[in-house]
Amino acid sequence: MDNMPWLTLLMLVPLVGTVVVAVLPSRSSSLAKPLALGFSLLTLLIAIVATATSYTRGATEQFQMVEQHEWIPQIGVSYSLGVDGIAISLILMALVxxxxxxxxxxxxxxEGGSREKTYFALMLLMVPFMVGVFAATDVFLFYIFFEAMLIPIYFLIGMYGGEGRRSAALNFILYSLLGGLIMLVGVIALYVVGPGGSDGFLVERLTGLELGATAERWLFISFFIAFAIKAPMWPVHTWLPDAATEARPAVATLLVGVLDKVGTFGMIRFCLQLFPDASRWATPVVxxxxxVTILYGAILAIGQRDMMRLxxxxxVSHFGFIVMGIFAFTSMAQAGSNLYMINHGFTTAGLFLLAGMFVARRGSKRIDDYGGWQRVTPVLAGLWLLVGLATLSLPGLSPFVSEFLVIAGTWGRYPVVSAFAVTAIVLAALYILLMYKRMATGPTPKVGDGDWVPAGDDLEYVRSDFDTGVPERRLAGRVRDLGMREKIVMAPIVVALIGLGFFPGPLLDTLNPAVDQTLQIVGVTDPAPSAPADASTTGSDD
Structure with missing residues (x-):
């Protein structure tokens, strides 16, 4: 099965699924959901089989499962795919x-009908782009996937989001297109100064290329700006809070949990590997x-009244940690950053999806509209606490391992930077625990203004709305704990948070060869220990 084009298959299956869902007749639109679920599960199954049969951990070659064909030889573009430990881990996370x-x-x-078909077709269309952007080993092909991802996300936000969906979608697309255009200039310039030929955009041909200091630095900047917007980093992060708030929770999960990882993945794959000297030159600023991103995101999270914006x-704060680990240039910090990308994907998924379950019951995203929910829905509140504790990196849950590796690895080379970043741990405890206290703890809601009012099988919420000036607002919703579908949704996330918290070794073993190779390309080694060696181990035997 070594010759099987697994990566192409992982894109082809969901693409076929997208077409099947999109062309369903109106009378069969109810099949859109099971078909989308079936094709996504089939893609995951193929990825598991491909990894088990065709990917070898610890292999010496840079890329495995390689597919390479001439595509547009006149301008050096190849259809070239391949994965290392970082790429295959991100692909598996995305497909889960x-x-x-x-x-x-x-x-x-x-409401069903054509809107439902379109919604699930767009969600399924994101899958081949997610695979392609992590698997592309041709710079131009990567750029195509990088831009193509914008299409389904833009329509998912703009057509199916909240009241501010159009503004959020426009803000998202403008920022993303700006970053993409800047990177396109760099891609074209890279081909001009590169080796040329029918495969002049291949990563392996561009790695180690002598570009000259000035050219390399400008190319680094063009790529880094695009990736910083996608990541997102301060000060080009402002599109994210609106997009995540207005998008449906499942869409926000794919946007922040998966697609934003393209920014940090791109920094490793392209900024560090193609422009190593410029990467070292830019390190102090980055x-x-x-x-700033770490502290800014954490401080602003504390003051949020909307759970989605929080x-x-x-x-934003966590992406700051990932970038810090990448540019600390130690094997521990970079392994932690790569692990952080995986862990953040599952943690963010848990937060957004649980927040959506709260909103489905209460009808509001405002934290102040909740209180006492651990008594009303104990399973939902308990999972909310578990995922919240994972977000603040509680030992025993997966984010703790990655955050510890990033901070400890950065300390070895940049102790002052690491010391500033550590303060975000305290801030994380504040914004998570305060949110949980305000939403889940307190007495069981009882009849009265601002309390839950019995209304048959439903519960109706009555409160004074001082923001809009409306004397009274009634928001009704069926108050029940998690159903079977919602428990199935949360099960893989909980397994990942606990499993990777206690057993991160197999995943780190997959990531470490790619980390070591990246640092070797950049030309850095781990700093020597600052403590003197023990005299008893260095002296001769008497």
């Missing part, structure tokens, strides 16, 4: 989250931006 999000979005379009700002 895809069916989870489809199942979580089951009731997102209750680390400063990373620290989750968005926590992600």
């Amino acid at each position: 989250l895809a069916p989870v999000c489809v199942l979580a979005a089951w009731d997102d379009v209750p 680390l400063a931006l990373a620290v 989750i968005a700002f926590t992600s």
Whole structure:
């Protein structure tokens, strides 16, 4: 099975599924959801088989499962795919989250019909782009996938989001297109100064290329700006809170949990590997931006009244940690950053999807509209606490391992930077625990203004709305704990958070060869220990 084009198959299957769902006749639109779920599960199954049969951990070659064919030889573009430990891990994470999000979005379009078909077709269309952007080993092919991802996300936000969906979608697309255009200039310039030929955009041909200091630095900047917008980093992060708030929870999960990882993945694959000297040159500025991103995101998260915006700002802070680990240039910090990308994907998925379950019951994203929910829905509140504790990196849950590796690895080379970043741990405890306290703890709601009022099988919420000036607002919703579908949605996320918390070794073994190879290309080694060696181990035997 070594000659099987696994990566192409992983894109072809969901692409076929997208077409099948999109062309369903109106009378059969109810099949859109099970078909989308089936194709996403089939893609995940193929990925598991491909990894088990065709990927070898610890292999010496840079890329495995390689597919390479001439595509547009006149300008040096190849259809070239391949994965290392970082890429295959991100692909598997994305393919686990895809069916989870489809199942979580089951009731997102209750009106059915063509809108429901389009919604699930767009969600399925994201899958081949997610695979392609992590698997592309041709710079131009990567750029195509990088831009193509914008299409389904733009329509999913703009057509199916909240009241501010059009503004959020426009903000998202403008920022993303700006970053893409800047990177396109760099891609074209890279071909001009590169080796040329029918395969002049291949990563392996461009790695180690002598570009000259000035050219390399400008190329680095063009790629880095695009990846910083996608990541997102301060100060080009402002599109994220609106997009994540207005998008449906399942869409926000794929946007922040998977697609935004393209930014940090691109920094490793292209900025570090293609422009190593410029990466070292830019490190002080990048680390400063990373620290600002960490603290800025954490501080703003504390003051949020909208749970979706709070989750968005926590992600801004966490992306700062990932970037800090990448540019710390130690094997520990970079392994932690790569592990952080995986862990953040599952943690963010848990937060967004659970927040969506709260909203489905209460009808509001405002944190102040909740209180006492651990007594009303104990399973939902308990999972909310578990995922929240994972977000603040509680030992025993997966984010702790990655955050510890990033901070400890950065300390070895940049102790001041690491010391500033550590303060975000305290801030994380504040924004998570305060949110949980305000939403889940307190007395069981009782009859009265601002309390739950019995209304047959439903519960009706009555409160004074001082923001709009309306004297009274009634928001009704069926108050029940998690159903079977919602428990199935959360099961893979909980397994990942606990499993990778106690057993991160297999995943780190997959990531470490790619980490070592990246640092070797950049030309850096781990700093020597600062403590003197023990005299008893260095002296001769008497």
